[in-house]
Amino acid sequence: MTLKVKEKKDVEIEISEAWCKGCVICVDYCPHDVLIMERGKAKVANLAACTACMLCELHCPDFAIVVRDKSKE
Amino acid sequence: MFNYDQYLRITKFPLIWCPGCGDGIVLKSLVRAIDKLGIEKDSVCMVSGIGCASRLTGYVDFNTLHTTHGRAMTFATGVKMAKPDLHVIVITGDGDATAIGGNHYIHAARRNIDLTVILFNNHIYGMTGGQVSPTTPKGMLASTAPYGSMDHTFNISGLAQAAGASFVARASVHNGVQLENYIAKAIQNKGFSLVEAMSPCPTAYGRRNRLGAGVDMIEELKRDAVPYSKAKKMTPEELEGKVVTGIFINEEHPECRSEYQKIIDRFQKEK
Numbered sequence: 022m023t024l025k026v027k028e029k030k031d032v033e034i035e036i037s038e039a040w041c042k043g044c045v046i047c048v049d050y051c052p053h054d055v056l057i058m059e060r061g062k063a064k065v066a067n068l069a070a071c072t073a074c075m076l077c078e079l080h081c082p083d084f085a086i087v088v089r090d091k092s093k094e
Numbered sequence: 095m096f097n098y099d100q101y102l103r104i105t106k107f108p109l110i111w112c113p114g115c116g117d118g119i120v121l122k123s124l125v126r127a128i129d130k131l132g133i134e135k136d137s138v139c140m141v142s143g144i145g146c147a148s149r150l151t152g153y154v155d156f157n158t159l160h161t162t163h164g165r166a167m168t169f170a171t172g173v174k175m176a177k178p179d180l181h182v183i184v185i186t187g188d189g190d191a192t193a194i195g196g197n198h199y200i201h202a203a204r205r206n207i208d209l210t211v212i213l214f215n216n217h218i219y220g221m222t223g224g225q226v227s228p229t230t231p232k233g234m235l236a237s238t239a240p241y242g243s244m245d246h247t248f249n250i251s252g253l254a255q256a257a258g259a260s261f262v263a264r265a266s267v268h269n270g271v272q273l274e275n276y277i278a279k280a281i282q283n284k285g286f287s288l289v290e291a292m293s294p295c296p297t298a299y300g301r302r303n304r305l306g307a308g309v310d311m312i313e314e315l316k317r318d319a320v321p322y323s324k325a326k327k328m329t330p331e332e333l334e335g336k337v338v339t340g341i342f343i344n345e346e347h348p349e350c351r352s353e354y355q356k357i358i359d360r361f362q363k364e365k
């Protein structure tokens with residue numbers, strides 16, 4: 022029997038300050054509290070917790086957040 | 095990450111839409127759907143009317159037509175008749191398509207012309223500051239309904255289905271993946287295909303009705319969504335205030351441009 026070890030995600034999150042309108046949708050969607058708001062813009066607070074589920078990127082209306090799952094590249 | 099850039103007119107960014115407006119989520123879902131189907135950019139023509147939703151055509155790098163209020167369907171019909179090989183996608187709002195453009199909407203559906211219609215339903219005239227629309231729920235406030243809307247609303251999806259559309263689905267921005275899947279199916283269907291996209295307008299609708307910010311309205315959409323399979327077993331009372339999501343019809347039947355082609359072919363043979 023092979024034991025499945027949860028792969029550690031190698032991710033990079035990029036937020037465009039210029040395009041972010043501070044709507045909080047990404048923070049609301051993130052299941053792992055990776056993101057917070059700071060001075061009206063989204064910010065990465067805990068990258069290590071990110072599972073690259075993409076929910077934030079899928080639902081940011083302003084194309085301001087990009088999650089790069091480097092294990093898939 | 096998904097690479098949206100190749101489909102966008104990046105120099106036009108940031109988007110004009112308000113913080114928390116759902117329209118950007120629909121735009122993203124639409125782009126992913128086109129990418130998933132592997133459709134060439136040049137074989138797409140997007141046609142919009144007037145309104146916040148209709149501004150979408152300014153941001154995408156396809157053939158685009160930003161037309162007049164209520165007439166997206168008619169311009170799109172012209173494009174499809176003249177260039178049947180194009181994927182013609184109509185971008186419109188609840189006001190654009192079912193108020194001023196209501197007649198064009200039902201007749202395009204009736205003819206089952208091969209258009210993919212992405213109808214952004216935010217229950218209001220967003221662009222002009224919140225006038226009542228044919229989908230403003232009874233009792234809700236609008237600038238032209240200061241004591242609450244008095245009228246019964248249109249069921250936009252039901253209207254298309256009754257008129258003769260061959261694909262009809264409703265999804266909401268709270269589930270971008272479902273929205274993308276329905277849009278892809280709508281594009282694949284040969285005939286009039288509607289995706290009614292529920293999208294919050296926090297500025298012109300949410301604020302006046304104290305519904306909170308866009309994010310709160312998206313949470314509400316999430317809570318209110320009922321899959322069609324489940325809704326079929328519910329009573330009208332139980333469905334009050336719910337948003338039924340799903341594919342309501344997906345059945346090909348004779349399509350307008352193809353029927354027209356048959357006539358052309360017949361006369362060319364007789365010549």
Ligand SMILES: Cc1ncc(C[n+]2csc(CCOP(=O)(O)OP(=O)(O)O)c2C)c(N)n1
Binds near residue numbers: 188190
């Ligand atoms: C002939 C004409 N009448 C009225 C208007 C003003 N007008 C612009 S957008 C709009 C309503 C748009 O509502 P909807 O289609 O729901 O789009 P939304 O802004 O909500 O996305 C109206 C009445 C116009 N531009 N042209």
Ligand code: SF4
Binds near residue numbers: 075
């Ligand atoms: S990809 Fe998922 S886990 Fe990572 S920040 Fe976005 S929502 Fe959170």
Ligand code: SF4
Binds near residue numbers: 044045081085086
């Ligand atoms: S969803 Fe997008 S625009 Fe909204 S706060 Fe997050 S990054 Fe900014």
Ligand code: SF4
Binds near residue numbers: 114115
């Ligand atoms: S007015 Fe409403 S529909 Fe228009 S951009 Fe603002 S939130 Fe969106």
Ligand SMILES: [Mg+2]
Binds near residue numbers: 145187215219
């Ligand atoms: Mg509207």
